[in-house]
Amino acid sequence: MKPGHGEVLIAEGDVEVAREEELLIEEFRHQLDQGMWAAVPERTTVGRREARMIKAFEDIPRDADRVIFFPRAAGGV
Amino acid sequence: MLLAAIAIGVVIVALLWDLVLPSVKEAVERWKARRAIIPGSSYDPGRERRAEQRARQLLRSCVNDEEWAMYSDLGFIRVWGGLSRAPRRGRISEDPRAGAPYAYLVYPHKPIVAYLPQTGELLNEYCVEFPDETRPYGSSRLPDSDDVLAKWMALTGDERRLLSMANMHLPGRQVDPKRVRRDLWHLSQWERERLRRAGRSQGEVGAA
Numbered sequence: 001m002k003p004g005h006g007e008v009l010i011a012e013g014d015v016e017v018a019r020e021e022e023l024l025i026e027e028f029r030h031q032l033d034q035g036m037w038a039a040v041p042e043r044t045t046v047g048r049r050e051a052r053m054i055k056a057f058e059d060i061p062r063d064a065d066r067v068i069f070f071p072r073a074a075g076g077v
Numbered sequence: 078m079l080l081a082a083i084a085i086g087v088v089i090v091a092l093l094w095d096l097v098l099p100s101v102k103e104a105v106e107r108w109k110a111r112r113a114i115i116p117g118s119s120y121d122p123g124r125e126r127r128a129e130q131r132a133r134q135l136l137r138s139c140v141n142d143e144e145w146a147m148y149s150d151l152g153f154i155r156v157w158g159g160l161s162r163a164p165r166r167g168r169i170s171e172d173p174r175a176g177a178p179y180a181y182l183v184y185p186h187k188p189i190v191a192y193l194p195q196t197g198e199l200l201n202e203y204c205v206e207f208p209d210e211t212r213p214y215g216s217s218r219l220p221d222s223d224d225v226l227a228k229w230m231a232l233t234g235d236e237r238r239l240l241s242m243a244n245m246h247l248p249g250r251q252v253d254p255k256r257v258r259r260d261l262w263h264l265s266q267w268e269r270e271r272l273r274r275a276g277r278s279q280g281e282v283g284a285a
Contacts, residue, residue, distance in 0.1 A: 006131030076204035
């Protein structure tokens with residue numbers, strides 16, 4: 001998510017392909033270093049949709065089709 | 078005689094030069110300014126609109142169908158809170174609200190409002206923002222639907238963490254409690270209508 005732009009594709013690849021996974025890890029870290037939060041939308045066992053906050057690349061479910069990065073929350077006025 | 082005339086001429090020219098020079102300079106500057114090539118502004122008035130459209134698509138693909146319909150029809154999303162704890166067995170809590178289910182109303186670019194659905198009591202306002210300090214597109218504000226999605230993800234993914242980042246205030250600081258109560262009334266009507274429609278379509282399926 002980017003101000004003034006909405007959704008922007010940052011990187012895509014297959015985690016089963018080592019080279020692509022490396023690229024994804026690199027981009028994931030880069031985004032977190034920039035202060036972004038990462039989340040994966042998923043379904044619970046009862047079928048409800050919710051998000052899982054991701055702090056490390058290893059936490060991303062292998063079958064996740066996307067990770068959404070958004071600016072870190074800050075207290076508003 | 079000739080020398081005197083030349084001297085007078087020189088004096089006249091010098092005096093006129095002093096008078097005329099500023100306006101000549103100004104005219105030249107104006108002419109230069111008119112001719113100068115100004116770098117074109119990259120502002121695109123449709124950009125924010127397209128960003129919002131993309132954000133709506135993303136929001137729709139992430140939240141529950143009911144939540145999406147709620148946002149489309151009412152302009153906000155209700156998210157159930159997950160931190161309520163029932164009082165321990167054998168202990169009576171001093172707060173009669175302990176363990177009661179609570180929920181949040183998530184508005185775009187407004188504080189998150191916590192309330193008790195059973196009574197409609199407003200609990201708190203949580204002021205939270207998602208500023209992009211890199212400002213890659215000239216503004217630090219996310220599109221409305223992205224702001225709602227960010228709150229939804231943070232609330233459903235790690236409610237405690239989001240609340241710890243937010244500034245908590247009593248209800249009414251920024252969001253008018255009358256408006257929230259009106260929204261809650263609209264929400265209850267909306268849910269009733271949705272249930273009625275779902276019951277009707279189930280009846281039609283059963284009859285067929």
